[in-house]
Amino acid sequence: MKNKNYIVLLYVIIGSIWVLLSDQLTAFLVDGMPVKDRALINSLKGFFFIAFSAVLLHYLVNLYNRSKKRELAYVQRELENSRKEQQQWYYAQKMAKIASWEYLLQTDEVIWSDNLYALFDLAPDAAITTVSFFLEQIHPDDLDGFLAAHEKTKLTGEMDYVHRLKIDGEWRYVREAGKVIYQDGKPYKISGVLKDITETFNRELLLNNALERHELVNKATHDAIWDWDLATSQVTWNSGLKQLFGYDHKQGFFKPDWWIGKMHPSDSKRVLDSLNVFVKQAKKRWEASYRLRCADGSYKYVFDQAYLVTDDNGAPRRIIGAVKDVDELRRKDEENKQLADVVSKVKSGVVIKDIGGKISWVNPSFEQLTGYSLNELKGKTPGEILYGPETSRVTSDAIVASLKAHDFFNIEIVNYSKSGEPYWVEVNSTSIVDSDGQPSGYIDIVTEITERKKREVEISEQNHTLKEIAWINSHEIRKPVASILGLSALANVATSPEEKEEYYKRINNCVTEMDEIIHQTSAKVNELMGKDHGF
Known part of the structure; x- marks a missing residue:
């Protein structure tokens, strides 16, 4: 009973039926009875209807309440799951400003974070306000490509470019990612980050080349299915073998040694031992991760899982398996772990807030700056716990207005530590959008500027x-x-x-x-x- 209107309707129907039939039923029962008994029967008829109606209404109301409780519990579970998914999404974001910058399109000015100054071994108050200094540090062979990528960013709204940059007198490979911020529907600035990827550039270059050669294959994301007949020691593959790894599956049968020989030497013994134990102990399921050499000589990370088919006596007969290409996922997972490690160690405070402006996560640098732990800050707005007597009301009102408009802001404000000491901070805040382009929260980069x-x-x-x-x-x-x-x-x-x-x-x-x-x-x-x- 999900709608209380049904209760009223049902009661009206039953009451109408009772009015139509009760008199006829009573006349049938009292036919031939004395007048005194007839009066008693008519009185009992009314009491019976009242009692029956009360029981019926009690049952229907309880049924309605139970239905509402189930709906409420379901809604609460969905809200909790949504909150957890949103929190996980926050942690997975590439919002770790390893070295952040902002390029104001109208004034041709560049605003650097302290981390970017540190990369060039410059003081944070160095007077660098135009792009000329930065362009002079780009490798001459990469300058035209960088400028072209910059112009393309103005059209597409996003930037992701790798080039060489002179840092501390040495050419380093860096990756720049940026996004155009619009104001009144017009491009206002480009906000981005810069990451030094020199140490991993060669490895990533090889992986990217392999991914480019197999771009269409990766889009298909088909598994390579294999069927190993233990009696004949023959392995049959489907078309996924060619689509994912470049080997011709039309050759028909392959020996198990052929596939094992394609495994990376550092992984083959581990995988083979695991597979032997799986067959000997007649386990039902098996899985392993390893590197596999493709037909072009490159290696990919794969995830292999199989199911053991036995005969009527329980003896192993066949193994049915599927190999999935997880190379790109593995690479992104490693990159996300690196970025997560960096954001936890970055000197500037990093604050992630939900759509209501309440803190959901901060990095250790912000905890050290404020004296508050993450548990103490979580679920509160900065104004509830960090503002004090000297905090500007005008500035705090401007922050609230920017949050309501889901707009970027850069402000300087007085905060108070847990010990009650005032200090100045510069806050760069930008909104986070979900996959549908809707605002889902905010990320703040907080830098102490008391000495300045x-x-x-x-x-x-x-x-x-x-x-x-x-x-x-x-x-x-x-x-x-x-x-x-x-x-x-x-x-x-x-x-x-x-x-x-x-x-x-x-x-x-x-x-x-x-x-x-x-x-x-x-x-x-x-x-x-x-x-x-x-x-």
Whole structure:
């Protein structure tokens, strides 16, 4: 009973049937009875209907409630499964900003993360605001390709390019991935990451070449099915053998040694021992992962699984198996593990939030910065746990507005650690979208800038002092100097000694006034120099 309206409808139907039939049934039962007994039967008829209706309604209501409870439990299970899948998806994302950058298309400016400065062994406050410095570090043979990829990114919205880059005086292979961020429907900037892949470049190059040669085969993703007749020691393959590994399955039968000989020397003994145990012990299922040499000489990671067929006496008769090409999945899994390891060790704080702005994961650097553990932060918004008295309300409101609009933002704000100490941070936040392009959360890169903010305050104070010194030099000193020049001219033309003496006294007063001004200027200069040297 899933709808309470059905209960009302059923009650109306039963009541109508009772009204139509009860009088006829009662007349049949009381026919020939005394009047007193007839009255009793008519009264009992009403009580019976009331009792029957109460029991029926009680049963139907309970049935309806049980149905609703089952629906509620199902919805809760689906919500929990969705939450777990979303969390796993967050962890699998390639949002580990190994070295992040942003290129503002309108102003031709580049904003670097601290990690990118570190790659070039530069101070985080180095004055690099255009792309010219970065382009000078690209290998000349790769520059045209990089520029072409950059232009293509503006059209396609995404960038993924490998090239050589001079880092610390050495040519290194790097991989750059980026995405165009739009504002008011127009390209606003390209936000991307850069990863040094020199150590693994040769291996990845070989794998990529193999994948390119078999691009159409990989799209098909068919398994290579094999049937091993233990009595004749013959193995039959389907067409997947050629599609996946390049061997002609039309040759018909192969000996088991032929396939074993195609295994990587480091894997063959392990796999063969496992297969022998599987047959001897007559186990039903077997599986193994190993590297297999293809017809072109390259190796692929494969996942092989089989089922043992026995005769009526339980003796092994045939083995039916399937080989799956998992080379690309294996490579991506290794890359994801590397990226996950990097994001856990990156110096900048990394925060992943759900669509409601609540924290779902942070890296160890963010825990160290705030003093809070992941468990303490999880399920809370940054404002609930990190804001304090000196946090700007205007900035926090701007953050809320950007989150509601699912828009990127870059802000500087005062946060508070678990011990209550205020500190400045720069937050670069961008939204995460799911496979349907819908916002599903946010990722923040948090960098502490307390020392930088202190330097900005010191520079502002120094500028104020310099302005005061400039004012004294340009206004205060001019007054006594002008007076001295005028009095000196008058003294030269004075005729009486008394008049000259009076002029000299006034000149002396002007000199004393100017000396006092010079002392004030000297004091401010000493104060400024003391701040510069930390005195």
